[in-house]
Amino acid sequence: MARFEGNTTRDTIIKTLLEGNTEDMDDKGREAIDRIKGDKVTQPVISLSHNTASIVAGADETFDAIRSYLEEREIDARLDVIGSLGLITAEPLMDIQLPGKARVTFGKVFSEKVSDILDAVFNNFIPKEYVLGQHFNELHEPWENINYVNELPFFQSQKRVILNNCGRINPGSVDEYVVNGGYRSFLMAIRNYTPEEVCDLIERSGLRGRGGEGYPTGKKWKNTLHAPAEKRFLICNAGESDPGAFMERMIMESDPHSLVESIAIASYAIGAQKAYIYLESEYETACRRLQNAIDQARGYGLLGDDIFSSGFNLNIQLHQGAGAYVCGEETALIASIEGKRGMPRPKPPYPSHRGLHNQPTVVNNMETLLNVPVIVRDGPAWYKQIGTDKSSGTKVFSISGKIERSGLVEIPMGTSLREVVYKIGGGVPDNKELKGVLVGGPAGGALTYENLDTRIDYEELKELGCTLGSGAVVVMDEHTCILDTVKYYMHLLEEESCGKCIPCREGTRRMHEILENITTRPREENGSFTLQRFKGVINLERLAHVVRDTSLCGLGQRAANPILSSITAFREEYEEHIFERKCPAGVCQELSTFYIDVDKCTGCTICAQKCPTGAIVGSAKKPHFIVQERCIGCGICYDSCKFGAVIRK
Amino acid sequence: MQIEVEINNNKINAVKGQTILDALKKNGIKIPTLCRLEDFTPTGACRLCVVEVEGMDNLVPSCSYPLEEGMKIRTHSQRVIEARKMIVELLLSNHPDDCLYCERNGNCELQNLAAELNIRERRIAGKKNKAKLDLSSPGIVHDPEKCVLCGRCIRICEDIVSITTLEFRGRGNNTSVSTAMNKGLNFSSCVQCGQCILVCPTGALHEKSYFDLIQETLGNKDGITTVAHYSSSVVVTLAEEFGLKPGKQIVGLINAALRKIGFDMVFDGSFGSDIYVMEQAAELEDRLDKEENLPLLSSSCPAWIKDVEQSYPDLLPYLSTVKSPEQITGAVIKRYCRETENKSKNDIFSVAITPCPAKKFEAQRQEMAQKGIPDIDVVLTTRELARLIKLYGIDIHALEPESANVPFNKSSSSGKLMASVGGTGEAVLRTLHKNVTGTDMTYPKFGKLRGTKEFKELSLQVGHHQLNMTSVSPLKKVKDILPDIRNEGCHYHYLEVMACPGGCVNGGGQPFYTESKTLRDRTKAIHNIDEKSAVQFSHNNKVVRDFYSQYLGEPYGGESRKVLHTQYTKRDILL
Amino acid sequence: MENNKIKKILERYPFVERENLIPILQDIQYEYGHLTEEAVKEVGNYLELPASKIYSVATFYSKFRFQPRGKFHLKLCRGTSCQIKGAEKLEKKVYKYLGIMNGETSGDGMFSLEVVACMGCCGLGPVMALNNRYYTEITEDKLEEIIDDYKESEE
Incomplete structure (x- = not known):
């Protein structure tokens, strides 16, 4: 069997660790562990956060810059990659640890800044303008006058239970994972507990499915464990494909081994010998790192046949999606893995009885599974004290949109949205006013400023017509038009509807069209057109209710959520669009009226040339005019005027 | 296990695990459905059968949801009716508004639903999908714009016929039913059996009509003799189109009606079936004697022939070379009628009335023409015949039965048996027996070849031959016994294949029906005809005998092989 | 092939x-x-x-295509964050400028467009990638510039 990275001694050390015989270890072994862990380093270690977000921001260039810096100056330092701390707005992040000193994180390290920062650090000086903070470790000498990373507002209110390793360890190294306590829970589970007992632990912890309605995970597992079967399967759903949600990708890229461990425990608990991870094919980095993690785990005998002589066999297979949002629904996901069109089927029968290849199958959301090793390690009682009574544990969100600090955050259930948006996210940038928050992606709902004190748990969000869903939190400010955003969601759902059931297939399209009608200027405002528009508006709510009531799967049932929740929350804005034909946020451009400021217009004629309907008249070097009857509100004149003479109202 | 549930405030007893829909049906409550196909696993696609169940957030599809003790169900609450109505309105919003011009006008499930749900106003409107009408195939027209994506055709095509030509393509509101690579039906693996038409709730799939050509020819004969001939299965099904009992035999009325329409001659196509039986019995005996190319595969079903050509070209040598009964009738008419009528053969306009769109395809095959002139000019389905009768203002109830024209006015009941599955085997066996032993069978009824089983087998001794006669229907079953056929030591001698479940009485061109009893009645009618018939054997049909002595010579002899037999070749098609 | x-x-x-x-x-x-x-x-x-x-x-599945990709394959992020920051305009711009929509390839085989789910860099949206090179904070003008650059590189 292939051994990964390093020599036999390193292998032996890790094996010994996994076996739990640490007493037998000699000093050399302990030293090695300290080195891998980063407690005692003998040479400078530079770790660059390398994940999709940082790559897009330019991490590859930064990496090259660091390498050539080290090479040119012949500096003996280790260059490593780490995952993501979750603070995306500060990517690319770079950590530097000098021997004996605390580890320091720098933010927005673009390639041109590399030499500045490294010059300074190698001269024992921390350039404050780039630094994010240092990491506390009692074995290290702290830097003076540098704050700690976990004291930053972004991190302070978070409780990192499942994100703990993210951005701290090398996602490509099983050894780092193991020396930080990895795979201990798995081995504990297969050595000390029966599958039934593991299910019990999870049930007592109060863990509920993070993806949808919050079904108790332990109960789900037991249903499957007790269903008569030839085989059982576990499927980890890590294919969020939600616009605005990047949490699952980030975790897979930053800490793939904890997912492998989680899946291993869950498979053991339900008696599955084969597990699948479903993820989007776009997640190339995540995919590569996960496959690497699986191979490494197999290399240490943590996967495969007769794992650590327990008699338990497990294989994990990656299944890359081919682009279908509806595969988030479990029966559609199963169909997709079976090589079919990812269309859902009616339930019952539930997958816990008839799932993949008609065998009992557990489909768990990735985030749900990640809680499992923690529960096994620290016990259900410890876990249950996090969060609220009915919703225990933490919830990971990806916050983005009009917000100061976007990124990946983990908070205990029951935290208010206000805390997430203002304390962690830093509120809306540029002193703009917060208008509302979209929770849970296209299938979620819209919340207003007044709803911000809502505590994040299953029950409270459900009351407001939202679900935790994908964990996407998108912040809107006064310049975001709620109708435009809902329209965008509806368009997405229309495209992603599988087309099987009528209400979702036709309903999403009609709802999208009605919103389109409301937010654009009709070609002609004559009788029948106006009537049609108003009929649409009157029927929008009714249609949305039917779509929610009758659709086959979660996608359709929740497709109406954005509309229904936003109509409740932002009714006024809808009415302004419909009756006054105005978009208060100024986003629905076609509803705007354009004028030319006679004083500012130089008569350059550019707007007249670009106007697609010839609605702008005027002679050269004289102020122009817009003929309102002809204007379709496309806004090209507004965009093309160099003198700010076109005014939008 | 018996449980008690409450439906619309009435307590009823039901069986646990039964679907809500089944229980409702039993209790006389009608729930609309669209995607449902009896005996198939519910797909839950159309959502029309939703009902309200107390304690559930959303409405529940009754077709797939199992009953549980104490369930409280409301089937026609305001919420439910509004939901169903909205769903149909959504369908209509993407449906062409050309009901008056539609094939299925007056016989359309969508139209009925709209009427039943009292949709009288267009509340939802919007963009409609545009799609190309597929007219490529001679048998079946596919109009995707009228498709409601219920998926019934796809399920039939896969699970009954197992040709799997039709599948969903794309997704969301761009979904359509399509062939592989979106080719025209004629360039696809479609065998044109038309089972998809039978299950299509709208006019999205229907047979291709050649009414114009018929009308024009009938209206402007100009020295052309117009001839109509009908298959035996049409005789027992046409009655349904006129509100008569399924299975009622109205052959005399058909003759009368066709004459009224204006056909110069009307022939009973079962005559061709008798000749088919004669030829195939001789061919089978020949192969038995030579012990080669066994089992003999029947060749009466054009859908099956196309399937062999494209899917199992290695079986082509086993395929019988006899043309189908309809094509035999066609060939005989065009060749020999001119001698009796003394007319050049171009002057015959031959219309075959069949249960089958694949016959339309067959009639256009190169093999079925002589010097470029097709043996059959137009093929009509049973449904089309009914429309033709109506078009010419004929009140079928007021007609007096007439008999068909000589010479093809008599047929044996063997020829008629071919309309139901197993019948071909039975008929061939009867004549083979006579050929081998010189005597007629005393009890020529074979229960083992009748009935609804998909694969039937009969072993018996005929003279010195130990025979294994088998019969397969629908087409999907062929796949299961394929290894047997290909096996060196295959012990079957004759294999009859009918693409449609139940044979031609259930052909793709037959009247639409909803109850499975209809199909049983049709089959029973065919068997009754045989029971009561004075001439049960093809070889005892005097007209046939005379015809052989006058024109054809010996069965499977020189002349008949020239006229009544053909060869098929491999087709290269994307399967 | x-x-x-x-x-x-x-x-x-x-x-x-x-x-x-x-x-x-x-x-x-x-x-x-x-x-x-x-x-x-x-x-x-x-x-x-x-x-x-x-x-x-x-x-x-939206990832499969039966049309060849363009020489330059454009991926446009349609994540919510990018959307709020104006990604939809960019899609329209591509259509206006190159005449192609999602999943299509331009007639000369040069450009093809794919609108993809979140690329994971919401802080720097709207984001696009051209032959796997990333561009952040794209505006309509910037888009035009980038496309022109590629066009010129071909001439």
């Missing part, structure tokens, strides 16, 4: 299981950029599935 190349891909999947269908199609597309009738046929023969099923599956 050469037949034996497809065969080589098929060899990676020794078990004739329908489960392999999507991975096989992905491999073929990875190798050739798109799927063809030939591929549908070969895969069908190999997995003993009717061509219609393969075509059906391939058309269901």
